[in-house]
Amino acid sequence: MLLLDPFTLYFLLMATLLLLSLLLLLIGHIYRQERSLRLWGLSGLLGVGGVLLLMARDVLSPWLGVVAANSLLFCSLAGTWLGIAEFQQRPLPWRLAGLLCGGCSLLWVLLLFHGDTGLRALLYGPIYLLFAGLALHELFRQPQHWQRGSYRLVGAIILLLMLSYTYRTYFMLQHPVHNPLHNTGLPLQQLLASLLEFAKTLGLLYLVFERMQQRLQQLAMQDALTGLHNRRAFEQQATAALQHDGHHRHALLVMDLDLFKRINDGHGHQAGDAALQHFAGLLAAQLPAGSISGRLGGEEFVALLRDTSSSQAWQVAEAIRSQLAANWIGLPDKPVFQVTTSIGLAMRQHGQQTLAALYHDADMALYDAKQRGRNQVCSSQPLVAVPALA
Numbered sequence: 001m002l003l004l005d006p007f008t009l010y011f012l013l014m015a016t017l018l019l020l021s022l023l024l025l026l027i028g029h030i031y032r033q034e035r036s037l038r039l040w041g042l043s044g045l046l047g048v049g050g051v052l053l054l055m056a057r058d059v060l061s062p063w064l065g066v067v068a069a070n071s072l073l074f075c076s077l078a079g080t081w082l083g084i085a086e087f088q089q090r091p092l093p094w095r096l097a098g099l100l101c102g103g104c105s106l107l108w109v110l111l112l113f114h115g116d117t118g119l120r121a122l123l124y125g126p127i128y129l130l131f132a133g134l135a136l137h138e139l140f141r142q143p144q145h146w147q148r149g150s151y152r153l154v155g156a157i158i159l160l161l162m163l164s165y166t167y168r169t170y171f172m173l174q175h176p177v178h179n180p181l182h183n184t185g186l187p188l189q190q191l192l193a194s195l196l197e198f199a200k201t202l203g204l205l206y207l208v209f210e211r212m213q214q215r216l217q218q219l220a221m222q223d224a225l226t227g228l229h230n231r232r233a234f235e236q237q238a239t240a241a242l243q244h245d246g247h248h249r250h251a252l253l254v255m256d257l258d259l260f261k262r263i264n265d266g267h268g269h270q271a272g273d274a275a276l277q278h279f280a281g282l283l284a285a286q287l288p289a290g291s292i293s294g295r296l297g298g299e300e301f302v303a304l305l306r307d308t309s310s311s312q313a314w315q316v317a318e319a320i321r322s323q324l325a326a327n328w329i330g331l332p333d334k335p336v337f338q339v340t341t342s343i344g345l346a347m348r349q350h351g352q353q354t355l356a357a358l359y360h361d362a363d364m365a366l367y368d369a370k371q372r373g374r375n376q377v378c379s380s381q382p383l384v385a386v387p388a389l390a
């Protein structure tokens with residue numbers, strides 16, 4: 001078996017981190033909306049550059065090696081933190097990051113003059129801990145992120161990194177005059193820290209992909225105009241609800257805006273869109289909590305009212321109808337107009353009734369409402385029209 005010494009492993013890790021950083025920059029270039037990826041890619045490049053400079057300090061001048069390398073490493077830490085702030089869609093604390101990096105580098109230079117390695121070591125740990133702490137703070141700014149497994153995983157990796165930096169400080173204090181290249185203890189710690197940095201970058205990448213997937217899922221399930229569920233999402237959620245609460249009474253409302261073609265023709269397509277959005281807002285305000293609503297297409301909407309009686313469902317439908325009829329809709333600099341809706345209501349008769357069967361009953365009731373002159377609610381059982389409230 002090929003056994004690699006810690007240094008070879010360390011160099012291999014650095015090479016992998018370099019490739020990963022380049023990959024992040026490439027993906028960040030393709031998915032331009034994810035600027036955090038580019039910041040993390042840059043942070044990785046700075047980190048690798050800093051380590052290489054540190055290692056080459058015997059060849060280059062110690063000044064260049066130590067001062068430039070540490071400055072790059074501080075900027076790399078700031079890059080991770082800025083990337084997380086960007087990922088959380090917060091204004092980037094550029095100035096603060098610049099001030100911190102500049103301040104840390106300056107302190108480092110001053111301590112070089114002082115020549116006390118112990119003091120430098122004491123400064124080293126807190127700077128790393130500060131940047132890791134800022135990254136953690138940004139990651140868990142929203143309390144709901146504590147509930148998310150992926151966030152907790154990245155948080156745990158950053159905590160381990162903080163432990164590793166603390167140990168590094170302790171080690172440097174114990175061995176004040178050391179050369180990291182020829183010391184036996186430090187490379188192992190450096191190996192561990194690099195592995196954790198690597199894991200952290202992968203974890204952050206995972207967070208971005210998770211969010212991209214959520215966005216795609218949202219796009220696939222949401223009606224773009226109204227923000228309501230689209231047909232597929234409504235069918236999925238309503239079917240699950242019917243299966244889950246089999247013994248409860250549910251009501252289905254199928255709603256179709258009246259003579260919508262006239263609104264489009266008379267006021268323009270934009271006004272028609274505004275009417276659809278207005279109606280979606282009305283549904284959100286009038287439907288009881290726990291209801292599932294959606295836009296099936298065109299000017300047809302649907303809502304499943306869970307655990308409700310027929311009189312409650314009737315009242316909700318009637319409130320939606322009368323509120324819509326009572327409101328004027330308008331666009332800036334355009335004449336206002338009114339729109340009405342016809343609604344078909346069906347109550348679930350028994351536990352086995354499917355969504356398709358329920359929809360069929362409600363659709364028949366809607367047809368009846370249209371036939372009776374529109375702007376009214378009709379129920380499938382018994383199939384009668386009930387006088388409008390207003």
Ligand SMILES: Nc1nc2c(ncn2[C@@H]2O[C@H](COP(=O)(O)OP(=O)(O)OP(=O)(O)O)[C@@H](O)[C@H]2O)c(=O)[nH]1
Pocket residue numbers: 225256257258259260261262264268269270271272273276297298299370374
């Ligand atoms: N503005 C706008 N119009 C849409 C959209 N989707 C469908 N429509 C229009 O909605 C109209 C539906 O017309 P019809 O199916 O004839 O129904 P209606 O005029 O509402 O008549 P009734 O249903 O019988 O009351 C058509 O003119 C479609 O072009 C949309 O997303 N935005």
